[in-house]
Amino acid sequence: xxxxxxxxxxxxxxxxxxxxxxxxxxxxxxxxxxxxxxxxxxxxxxxxxxxxxxxxxxxxxxxxxxxxxxxxxxxxxxxxxxxxxxxxxxxxxxxxxxxxxxxxxxxxxxxxxxxxxxxxxxxxxxxxxxxxxxxxxxxxxxxxxxxxxxxxxxxxxxxxxxxxxxxxxxxxxxxxxxxxxxxxxxxxxxxxxxxxxxxxxxxxxxxxxxxxxxxxxxxxxxxxxxxxxxxxxx
Numbered sequence: 221x222x223x224x225x226x227x228x229x230x231x232x233x234x235x236x237x238x239x240x241x242x243x244x245x246x247x248x249x250x251x252x253x254x255x256x257x258x259x260x261x262x263x264x265x266x267x268x269x270x271x272x273x274x275x276x277x278x279x280x281x282x283x284x285x286x287x288x289x290x291x292x293x294x295x296x297x298x299x300x301x302x303x304x305x306x307x308x309x310x311x312x313x314x315x316x317x318x319x320x321x322x323x324x325x326x327x328x329x330x331x332x333x334x335x336x337x338x339x340x341x342x343x344x345x346x347x348x349x350x351x352x353x354x355x356x357x358x359x360x361x362x363x364x365x366x367x368x369x370x371x372x373x374x375x376x377x378x379x380x381x382x383x384x385x386x387x388x389x390x391x392x393x394x395x396x397x398x399x400x401x402x403x404x405x406x407x408x409x410x411x412x413x414x415x416x417x418x419x420x421x422x423x424x425x426x427x428x429x430x431x432x433x434x435x436x437x438x439x440x441x442x443x444x445x446x447x448x449x450x451x452x453x454x
Contacts, residue, residue, distance in 0.1 A: 227294060229389055229422050230256040230279055235288035237274055248274050252288070252447040254440065256422050258389060261413050263433050264426045265450070266442030272426045275442065276392050279424070280313055281305035292390065310338055314383035316412070318395035320375045322367040328354065328378050329363040335386040353381040357411060373404035380408060384415055391416060391423040398427075409435070 237249040249271045256262060266272045277283040278290050281297045282305075290297045293312065297305060314335075315321075322331050329350055336346045354360055357377040367375055376396065383391055393412065397405030409425075413435065416423045425432070433439035439450040 226257060228255040228291075229258055229293060230254065230424075231289075231291040232279070233289045233291075235278060235285045235290055237271075237278060237283065238286045247286075248445050249278070249285075249447075250445045254447060256390070256424060258420050258422050259417070260422050260437045261416055261435070262422070262424050263436040263439045264424060264442060265428065265430060265433060265439060266426075267428060270442040271445040272442050273394060275447070276394055276424070276426060279390075280309055280315075280392060282309075310335070311386070312388050312390060314386070314388040314391045316376075316379050316383045316391065316393035316396045318398045320367070320372075320379045320399075322375055322378055322382075324367050327364050327366055328359060328370070331367070331378055332381045332385050335382060339386050341386070349385060350381075353385060356415065357381045372399055373401075373407070376400060376404070376408050377411065380411055380415075384419075387419060387421075389421050391421060393423060393425045395426055395428070397429075 232252050232254040235249060235252040236247060238245050238247040252275065264272055264275065274283070278285055279292070281300065284298050292308060295308070300308065323334070326334065332350045332353060333346060336342070336349065354363060357380055359374065359377055359381070362370070362374065367378070370378065391412070396412065397408055400408060409432070412423060412425070433450060441448050441450050
């Protein structure tokens with residue numbers, strides 16, 4: 221007998237988001253429906269200003285929808301307090317930012333260890349996790365370097381390791397290769413996809429590069445605030 225499908229890790233039901241601009245109201249996301257599951261590598265495409273970052277902010281609970289429901293692991297984010305949403309992001313979501321967002325006063329090792337410390341994980345197990353991830357991203361020997369001593373590709377690999385340090389089930393990556401050359405960008409995506417597959421997590425990668433859809437399990441396109449699924453395989 222085929223086992224029943226697992227419940228979605230992320231579920232959006234008719235989600236819309238509007239902002240007030242002076243006396244007018246501008247809707248930047250309209251009626252979005254989306255389900256994400258563990259083990260999936262999903263790409264979200266769209267031009268700048270199409271609503272991609274708004275969607276990430278809603279999924280992570282940084283912002284709340286004007287209408288509709290956003291659920292992460294079955295929890296409706298609109299029903300959580302701001303502190304509860306913060307703890308959810310800290311414990312269950314990893315972020316990879318286009319601008320890296322590494323803390324310049326912390327070493328490579330300290331940047332990667334930070335998510336573990338924020339969730340109360342310290343000691344030998346945390347140290348081992350940091351060493352393991354740095355080895356996987358090819359940065360063994362750079363543990364004590366500061367971000368300003370790293371290349372752009374190295375900084376992005378640190379950002380990937382940091383986002384995955386606490387083994388979150390959900391990874392959100394906002395234009396993670398936007399500042400990288402083609403070869404380095406491909407390496408970062410290979411790394412992201414490989415770690416997601418290994419840990420049976422889920423990645424939602426935002427990009428404006430349509431070629432990225434070819435490597436995804438599923439791809440979506442954001443156009444003028446509306447979300448459409450794109451066929452990626454025959």
